[in-house]
Amino acid sequence: METDRDATLHAVSTAVLAVTRHLSVHEVLQVIVRAAAQLIDARYAALGVPDDEGSFAEFVVEGVSDEEWKRIGPLPRQHGLLALMLRDDRVQRLADVRRDPAFEGWPSAHPVLKDFLGVPIKDGTETLGIIFLANRRAPGGFTAADEELLILFAAHAAIAMTNARLYERNHELTVIEERARLARELHDAVAQKLFSLRLTAAAALSAADPRAELERVQTLAKEALAELREVIFELRPAELAGDGLAESLRKHVRVLDRAWSSGRGHRPKVRFEGDDVTLPSDVEAVVYRVAQEALYNALRHGDPGEVMVRLGPGALEVRDDGSGFDAGAGSRDGLGLASMRERAESVGGHLTIESSPTGTVVRLEVPA
Numbered sequence: 001m002e003t004d005r006d007a008t009l010h011a012v013s014t015a016v017l018a019v020t021r022h023l024s025v026h027e028v029l030q031v032i033v034r035a036a037a038q039l040i041d042a043r044y045a046a047l048g049v050p051d052d053e054g055s056f057a058e059f060v061v062e063g064v065s066d067e068e069w070k071r072i073g074p075l076p077r078q079h080g081l082l083a084l085m086l087r088d089d090r091v092q093r094l095a096d097v098r099r100d101p102a103f104e105g106w107p108s109a110h111p112v113l114k115d116f117l118g119v120p121i122k123d124g125t126e127t128l129g130i131i132f133l134a135n136r137r138a139p140g141g142f143t144a145a146d147e148e149l150l151i152l153f154a155a156h157a158a159i160a161m162t163n164a165r166l167y168e169r170n171h172e173l174t175v176i177e178e179r180a181r182l183a184r185e186l187h188d189a190v191a192q193k194l195f196s197l198r199l200t201a202a203a204a205l206s207a208a209d210p211r212a213e214l215e216r217v218q219t220l221a222k223e224a225l226a227e228l229r230e231v232i233f234e235l236r237p238a239e240l241a242g243d244g245l246a247e248s249l250r251k252h253v254r255v256l257d258r259a260w261s262s263g264r265g266h267r268p269k270v271r272f273e274g275d276d277v278t279l280p281s282d283v284e285a286v287v288y289r290v291a292q293e294a295l296y297n298a299l300r301h302g303d304p305g306e307v308m309v310r311l312g313p314g315a316l317e318v319r320d321d322g323s324g325f326d327a328g329a330g331s332r333d334g335l336g337l338a339s340m341r342e343r344a345e346s347v348g349g350h351l352t353i354e355s356s357p358t359g360t361v362v363r364l365e366v367p368a
Helices: 002-020 025-040 066-072 080-087 144-206 211-233 238-243 245-259 281-301 337-346
Strands: 042-050 056-062 092-094 116-123 126-136 269-274 306-312 315-320 350-356 359-365
Touching: 025 042, 025 056, 025 126, 025 144, 025 245, 042 080, 080 116, 080 126, 092 144, 116 144, 126 144, 144 211, 238 245, 238 281, 245 269, 245 281, 245 306, 281 306, 281 315, 281 337, 281 359, 337 350, 337 359
Parallel strands: 269 306
Antiparallel strands: 042 056, 042 126, 092 116, 116 126, 306 315, 315 359, 350 359
């Protein structure tokens, strides 16, 4: 009995430690799902984070491949057993989920589920998420001991999720403060220099011999450009230092996917694929900014149904199925293409743009 209890506590401790090593919310969700599946020895696991509309803001799975997940389709919404647990967050342990009255609406491509265990992750009265497990590998289904173990793990997972949320909010505040500081820098240094430049240029226009004034204009212009470059150099996204390139892009894409509206009656899907890559900090900043610019151009001007961002070793690709443009004529150079090319060249990279009436592909290759 004592040996079983020690083994259980060790298993929970190992799972909790795996979760608390991570700071970003997305990573924490992924590790919670993986740790829960290993802890209870379940073939399938998922974690749903509720939104403010009675559905799921995020839904992370374990045991289902990317290809299977694509075939399954959209996130589960307000129906079936999962929706029931959103409204009534009691623990659910079923020998066969298919026999439950609330079982409905499962896509045909969904794996066949039998035994089921669902446990809420709570912080006081707030439900942070719900862990779903299905198909225990050992025969006999989930036991009362499994339920107790998952409840214990969920209590610790709540702490990890809360800490990750607080970390991200603190990080966002830091970014806001940094932007305010840079705004002050621009106003105090560059804006004043440009004001002097304007006055000197006006004096040159009215001077009998403007050569001295024009030389002063040239000097002021060089100084303003130098100070502007110094400020821009500090504009490396702060999130890159904390989250890394892949996670920063994933968060940016997630925000656009939820918030962007085309103004034409539909919301384009914005997706991200990729894992962490190791690049010098200046190259990371270029990749991130190029991705932002390409995304903005695609969403703002292409009216796409879907935009896909892919990050791989030494390469970024932003692909959309929008209306395209004449890349050869450079019709979008006023919308950031020239800036993207300059950024790529500044780190020894290469930017290619292919566009047609069926979509656009922006590809950036950088030294790995």
